[in-house]
Amino acid sequence: MGYTCRTITYPREDALLTTSLAGVPLRNPLVLASGIIGTSATLLRRAATLGAGAVTAKSAGPVPRIGHVNPICFDWGEGLINAVGLPNPGAAHEAALLAEARELLQGSETALIASIFAGTPDEFAQSAETVLRAKPDILEVNISCPNVHDDFGEPFAASCAGAASVAAAVKPVCDAAGVPMFIKVAPNVPNIGRIAADAIAAGGVGITAINTMPGMVIDIESGRPILTNRSGGVSGPAIKPIAVRAIYEIRQTLPDVPIIGTGGVNTGADAIELLMAGATAVGVGSALYYRGLDAMTQIGEEMVAWMQAHGVRQLSEVQNRAHQ
Amino acid sequence: MPTNSLPRLIPRPEGAFAAAPRPVRIARIVQENYRIRSYLLAETMPHAYPGQFVMAWLPGIGEKPFSMAGNAPIKLTLAAVGKFSEAVHTLDEGETLWIRGPFGRGFSIEGERPLLVGGGYGAAPIAWLAETLWRRGKQPVVVLGGRTADDIFGTEPFDRMGIPVVVTTEDGSQGEAGRVTAPVERLLATEVADSLCAVGPHGMLKALEAAALAHRIPAQLSWEAFMGCAIGLCGMCEHEDGSLLCVEGPVLDVATRNEMR
Ligand SMILES: Cc1cc2nc3c(=O)[nH]c(=O)nc-3n(C[C@H](O)[C@H](O)[C@H](O)COP(=O)(O)OP(=O)(O)OC[C@H]3O[C@@H](n4cnc5c(N)ncnc54)[C@H](O)[C@@H]3O)c2cc1C
Ligand code: FES
Numbered sequence: 001m002g003y004t005c006r007t008i009t010y011p012r013e014d015a016l017l018t019t020s021l022a023g024v025p026l027r028n029p030l031v032l033a034s035g036i037i038g039t040s041a042t043l044l045r046r047a048a049t050l051g052a053g054a055v056t057a058k059s060a061g062p063v064p065r066i067g068h069v070n071p072i073c074f075d076w077g078e079g080l081i082n083a084v085g086l087p088n089p090g091a092a093h094e095a096a097l098l099a100e101a102r103e104l105l106q107g108s109e110t111a112l113i114a115s116i117f118a119g120t121p122d123e124f125a126q127s128a129e130t131v132l133r134a135k136p137d138i139l140e141v142n143i144s145c146p147n148v149h150d151d152f153g154e155p156f157a158a159s160c161a162g163a164a165s166v167a168a169a170v171k172p173v174c175d176a177a178g179v180p181m182f183i184k185v186a187p188n189v190p191n192i193g194r195i196a197a198d199a200i201a202a203g204g205v206g207i208t209a210i211n212t213m214p215g216m217v218i219d220i221e222s223g224r225p226i227l228t229n230r231s232g233g234v235s236g237p238a239i240k241p242i243a244v245r246a247i248y249e250i251r252q253t254l255p256d257v258p259i260i261g262t263g264g265v266n267t268g269a270d271a272i273e274l275l276m277a278g279a280t281a282v283g284v285g286s287a288l289y290y291r292g293l294d295a296m297t298q299i300g301e302e303m304v305a306w307m308q309a310h311g312v313r314q315l316s317e318v319q320n321r322a323h324q
Numbered sequence: 325m326p327t328n329s330l331p332r333l334i335p336r337p338e339g340a341f342a343a344a345p346r347p348v349r350i351a352r353i354v355q356e357n358y359r360i361r362s363y364l365l366a367e368t369m370p371h372a373y374p375g376q377f378v379m380a381w382l383p384g385i386g387e388k389p390f391s392m393a394g395n396a397p398i399k400l401t402l403a404a405v406g407k408f409s410e411a412v413h414t415l416d417e418g419e420t421l422w423i424r425g426p427f428g429r430g431f432s433i434e435g436e437r438p439l440l441v442g443g444g445y446g447a448a449p450i451a452w453l454a455e456t457l458w459r460r461g462k463q464p465v466v467v468l469g470g471r472t473a474d475d476i477f478g479t480e481p482f483d484r485m486g487i488p489v490v491v492t493t494e495d496g497s498q499g500e501a502g503r504v505t506a507p508v509e510r511l512l513a514t515e516v517a518d519s520l521c522a523v524g525p526h527g528m529l530k531a532l533e534a535a536a537l538a539h540r541i542p543a544q545l546s547w548e549a550f551m552g553c554a555i556g557l558c559g560m561c562e563h564e565d566g567s568l569l570c571v572e573g574p575v576l577d578v579a580t581r582n583e584m585r
Contacts, residue, residue, distance in 0.1 A: 039559030058559070070387035073553035074424060076344045084558055221347040222383040223419065289555045293571065300550045305542070 016304050019315045021281050022180035022205045022258045024137045024239040028053035028303075029315060030271070030296045033262050033285035034140060034184070035059065035084065049138070050129075051296030054281065056113040057101065059086055059142045060094035060131060062123045067263035068147070069228040071101045078218045079238030079264070080286050083147040085149035086117060091130035098134035111137040113182075117145055119152045121169035121295035128170045132177040140260075141170055141180050142206075144186035144211035146233045157186035157211070163195045164202035171203025180205035182260060185250075187213050187239070192246050193253035206258035208283065210246045213239050236286040240264030243279045251278025251323060266290050268302025276321040338385045345381040345422035347433075351397060353417050356477040359405070360445050361413060363421065365398040372398075374453035375430020375523075375546055377576040379554045382424040385411045390553045391523060391574075392426060393448035401448030401478075427554045428574050433544050435519025439511055441504050441532060443524025447478045449546070452521050458485050465517050466490070467507050469528065473498035505531045512539040519543065536578045543578040 017028035032038060032047040034056040067087025074078060088094060098114055105112055114136035116127040128139060143166050144157035156162035167183055173301035175183040183199040185192055187210040196207045212233025217226050225231065243263025249258060257298045261279025264286070265271050271282040312318060349366040356362055369378075372395040380400065381387040388408045400421075404413040414422065431453055438457055442450035447468050454464045466489045470476045476498055482489045489500030491509045500507060504558040506522075511517045512535060520543035522532050529545045533541060536543030549569045552560040556571035563569050 019493060035561040037568065040562055043562060043568075070552060071345065073558060074344050075555065075557070079555075080555075082553070082557075084552065157455050169398050217344060219345065219347070219383065219422065221422075224383040226345055226381070228386070264544060286557070289553075289557055293568070296525055 012266070014222055015263075016307050016313065017053070017300060017315065019053075019281060021111070022112050022138065022182070023258070024054075024180070025057050026053040026111055026281060028282040028300050029275070030054075030300060031113065031260050031262070031281050031283045032056055032296070033283040034113075034142065036285040036288055038115075041097055041104050044101040045108070046293070047296070049103055050294045051083065051208040051298075051300050052110055052284075054111035054113055055101075055105070056140055056283075057094065057098060057136075058088055059115040059117045059145070060088045060091050060127060061086060061117050062127045064088065064089055064090040064093070070119040071226055071228060073232075075228065075236075075289070076119045079234050079236030079291065080214065081215055081217055081232040081234050082228065083227045083232035085229060086145055086148055091116065095131050095134045098131060098136055101105040102134060102136075113138040113140050115140040115142055115184075117148075121165045124153040124166050125169045126175050128173040132173060132179055135177070136179060138182055138206075139174055140182045140184055140194070140208055141166060142184045142211070144184050146188075146212060146214040146231070147229055155186055157195065158189060159183070160191070160198040162194050163199040167199045167202035167204045174205075175272070182206040182208050182258075184208040184211055185246075186211050187242050187246050187263075189276050193249040196257075197253045200254055200257055206260065206280075207250055207254070208260040208262060209250055210239070210243050210263050213242055235264065236290065237264050237266060240270060240273075242323070244273060247274060247277040247279050248322060251320060265299065266295070268299050268304075271299055271303055272318055275315060275318045278318065278320050278323065325500070329569070332340075343424055345379065345387070346490065347420045347422050350415060350417055350419050350421055356401065356448070358474055360401060360403045360477060362393065362399055362401045362448060363412070363425070364394075365400070365421065367398055368396040369398050369426055369573050370395065372426035373430045374428040374449060374456050375521075375544070378423045378425030378427065379422070379551070379575060380408075380412065382408065382411050383422070389427075389548075389554065389570075391446075391449040391546065392452065394452050395426075398423070399448070399452070401445045403445045407538075425554070428570055429572060430575050431544050431546075431573075432461075433521055433542055435462070435516050435517070435542060435564030436534050437463045438464065438519045438521055439465050439467065439508065439517030441469070441508060441522040441524065441528070443469045443504065444492065445529045446546070447476075451478055451481045452485055452519070453521060454482060455476045455485065458487060465511060467492065467504050467511070469493070469504035469558050471495065503531070504528060505535065508532060508535055512541065522546065533578050534560055544575050545578060546575045549574075
């Protein structure tokens with residue numbers, strides 16, 4: 001390669017940030033969120049070198065998908081909005097990508113999370129079976145993408161029965177592979193705690209909360225929604241309080257279930273806040289825009305500085321604190 | 325005490341570098357050649373610099389990246405090659421184009437005698453770069469390449485600044501016959517130039533990368549890729565070396581052997 005090689009230095013192990021997620025040890029609680037640069041094995045490795053404790057690949061479906069036409073994502077001022085439309089190479093190709101990522105992540109002490117979506121519970125199970133051949137550490141089941149309504153109808157995350165039907169279909173596949181299943185839930189429901197509880201009762205091991213919040217931005221000059229898909233998912237600072245409350249409610253309903261809390265985390269303080277709400281680990285996405293590709297390194301440093309300033313020696317001292 | 329000892333690998337672009345697409349009036353259109361037009365917009369972007377790009381949106385059509393060919397006023401130079409660029413070519417002066425940006429990292433090379441190479445519409449961003457460097461007291465030399473004389477445009481600004489320009493056409497209808505690589509080799513071998521910057525098609529950049537490595541000179545090349553978000557999130561613009569072109573490029577350094585040692 002002709003270009004300046006980037007030094008691959010893995011962040012120093014620091015006891016302050018170690019945690020575990022459904023039995024998977026993490027060197028730090030920061031999880032690269034699905035859909036954020038997780039489109040190739042090399043980018044997943046870069047996320048690891050840039051500070052992630054775990055990396056989530058882009059969600060894959062049963063068959064290849066092209067995704068929406070641009071504009072698919074932009075900064076509207078107080079947050080981001082996106083409707084990328086789940087472009088992906090299909091589960092079979094995704095399994096190869098994940099296997100390659102596994103190789104590249106060797107020695108990085110970074111966990112690999114596969115992510116799947118589909119239109120029916122059976123297709124979820126098929127996609128799961130295919131991607132689990134690559135032996136990821138965790139499988140995230142995305143039942144909550146807000147941007148593929150035209151193709152897939154109402155997300156399974158919209159109801160207790162929908163969430164449970166997918167969890168029940170995928171459970172035998174995950175059990176056979178020995179891979180814990182996390183269900184990714186949506187914020188725009190009146191009863192996120194009950195939906196999460198039913199997904200767990202049907203076989204889920206953990207919850208990822210939250211997916212982006214449905215929204216729309218209209219250009220008043222043309223009178224048209226800016227995203228080609230018209231509506232999209234809002235992320236970034238705008239949704240942090242929504243995420244905090246959703247995580248809090250899920251933790252109240254499910255005291256012992258691992259939760260990847262995701263939504264608007266830009267700083268170490270944000271990450272601590274989500275942990276206090278009940279998150280076990282913290283997803284990071286839009287921050288790679290707000291703070292640069294090394295956002296997770298910066299957030300990790302800020303968490304450690306905060307913990308030291310407050311005499312906190314391990315994450316368990318802050319996890320769930322808002323419930324005490 | 326930071327736990328994570330990683331250096332800050334990726335400096336972010338300067339200034340307010342992104343927002344929603346905003347409407348900007350087209351103040352003037354210049355027909356550069358049979359398929360290329362320049363659009364001068366009724367707005368400036370003082371913090372943008374050569375090599376950066378904007379995302380241009382037309383409601384109902386799409387959104388595509390375009391290199392900036394000027395920032396005061398904003399200038400974009402588009403070849404009509406497909407759905408989006410042809411739609412832009414139907415617009416008249418006074419009509420609206422929506423843009424967001426500037427994005428990415430542009431040229432930052434510090435040579436005294438930079439060799440600037442433009443292929444196709446690349447001549448326009450190269451002209452802005454030449455003017456910028458010339459104003460800083462550098463002595464740029466320019467090579468412009470095209471298939472035939474009809475493809476060559478935009479030599480006047482260089483003439484005005486007294487910047488030497490070598491033109492090449494593959495059929496020999498203007499300037500030297502052949503590709504840009506022959507004059508580039510000559511200018512580098514005779515040390516007329518001490519550094520290299522280029523905007524143009526992939527094949528041209530590949531050849532220039534090899535030339536820069538062979539001559540051990542610092543070089544920066546502006547690469548293209550399909551762009552989605554343009555803000556470093558979607559992963560669609562990953563370059564063959566693993567860079568995300570929208571935030572770490574589109575201008576990438578060619579590592580010289582000296583630097584690699
Ligand atoms: C960082 C960056 C900067 C860019 N700067 C400019 C610029 O300054 N001016 C400019 O005109 N374009 C520029 N482009 C290319 C531009 O973004 C679009 O790709 C181009 O306008 C084609 O889009 P389209 O929708 O019109 O054509 P599409 O419908 O996407 O393509 C139609 C056909 O044209 C071919 N094609 C696509 N791009 C080119 C090309 N550049 N030359 C020849 N054939 C092509 C395709 O292979 C396809 O067959 C840039 C791209 C990037 C990534
Ligand atoms: S275009 Fe989305 S990461 Fe570069």
